[in-house]
Amino acid sequence: MIPSALPSTIAQRRFQAAHLIRKVRFLELRENASYVAKEEGPLEDAHLSEAQKIRRLQVIVNMVMSVISQDPNLTIEEASELCAGTKRAALAMFPDKELAYDIIYRPRLQRLMNERFHLQ
Numbered sequence: 001m002i003p004s005a006l007p008s009t010i011a012q013r014r015f016q017a018a019h020l021i022r023k024v025r026f027l028e029l030r031e032n033a034s035y036v037a038k039e040e041g042p043l044e045d046a047h048l049s050e051a052q053k054i055r056r057l058q059v060i061v062n063m064v065m066s067v068i069s070q071d072p073n074l075t076i077e078e079a080s081e082l083c084a085g086t087k088r089a090a091l092a093m094f095p096d097k098e099l100a101y102d103i104i105y106r107p108r109l110q111r112l113m114n115e116r117f118h119l120q
Contacts, residue, residue, distance in 0.1 A: 017063040021085035024092050025032045026058070043091045060089055061105050068112050076117045083109045 004010045005089060017092045023066065112120055 007081060010067070013063060014067045014071055014074070017060065017067045018085070020056075020063060021082070021089045024056070024089040025106045044074070057090055057093055060086055064106065065112055068109075068116055076113075079113060079116070083113065 064086050067082065068079045086105070087101060090105065091098060094100070
């Protein structure tokens with residue numbers, strides 16, 4: 001049985017992916033404000049926060065890849081916008097890790113775009 005929190009149709013997944021990308025900046029601002037307000041905690045809090053950010057980025061990338069690969073009405077422009085939004089979201093969460101994004105996620109998205117839209 002599919003949990004109700006997971007989108008079940010392509011349109012819902014497409015909306016969810018775009019929504020996640022837009023919400024990242026808001027969440028980062030809110031989290032940064034709460035970190036400034038509280039005292040510096042143990043090192044475990046930093047690792048937990050980092051793990052949450054990594055997991056959030058993985059969910060965003062997986063959702064975008066799912067939408068690109070399964071939505072038959074998706075245009076190449078819309079897919080490109082989703083990929084660009086994914087990069088903006090990743091850099092909002094990890095500002096100094098553009099090289100890591102380019103090594104890990106960009107090839108996956110490029111390969112998917114090439115397969116889906118027969119590019120090259």
